[in-house]
Amino acid sequence: MNRQKLIGWLCIALVGGCVDPYRPPEITSPASYLVVNGFFNSAPGTTTTIRLSRTQNLTDFKTPAVETKAIVTIESQNKAVYTLKEGTPGSYTLAGVTPVEGDTYRLHIQTRGTDYYSDYVPMVKTPPIDSVSWDVVDDGLQISANTHDPQNNTRYYRWEYEATWEYYSQYYSSLELNGNRIVSRQFPVNRCWNSESSTNIITTSTTRLSQDIVSKHPLTFIPGTSIKLESRYSILVKQSSLTKAGFEYYDQLAKITQNIGSIFDPQPSQITGNIKSSASATDLVLGFFRVGNVETKRIFITKSQLPRWYTFTGLEGCVTDTLGLKDILDAKPAILTEYLTEYITSSEYCVDCRLRGGVLTKPAFW
Known part of the structure; x- marks a missing residue:
């Protein structure tokens, strides 16, 4: 290699070694903003919960981090003040108090030497959920919400949900290894329940309709091959009514967090709710305080109600093997049952349903 080529390669190596990854200030900024999650619950006998935490960098x-040791109060425009108590770190609760219809309320948070106030907001009553319906669509299950307000007063709606499903392992195991002995299994591990909460923001408005009716608003779609539909599925739908300002906040938040994927989608932008710092406009607060109730409805769907879809369980490769005690002590597989002088075995993943994320404890509502 001649001298000029050698110098060229050395320059390239040096330049490459000196290039640092680009880290925009937006993702490395030390600023940590307050996040507020909760509302003043107007349902009788319920507890209001406000959760406080802090934002963090994408890196x-x-x-x-949760925000502890804050002073959190709810204040009415008629000068009533209710103080919330911190239980679990970052979680502040108020029991035995409900808002008065016709009054307006604001949230007041004192933490780290700064006061944060929400706008005064009225109580908004949420109408009941008429039904939670489901339809077979495109080889899957579409679950939807139906509701209406005969007074035509609601107009702005938001939904969240908690889904739970029952599923099974590939094989039932009646035996297990305890030290150097094979003994009866203490409890079955073939039946589990798993769950998830909604992550997308689901809202709609009926302002363009002559009547305040919501018909089959989509909540979630489940492919027919999903393990969620292997045996039995349940969904608890939570419905809230919003003010126009609240709807616009969640609608904008959904656009910039859920619909970003091309140059034609909404571009990232700064968005805050109705809570602000009294000290500085640059001290942002994320969240929206509202006053009202939540209506709920739960439904169950069993496999026998659905088309004969093939479920992809992740256990398609499960097989069994027949082993003696010596081989079992060496390999330590899951043991299904005794067979003559040996044992039928398989992998733990094919036997213990907990290894796929669920729990053995049956939910109280099941």
């Missing part, structure tokens, strides 16, 4: 993979 920080730790669990977001």
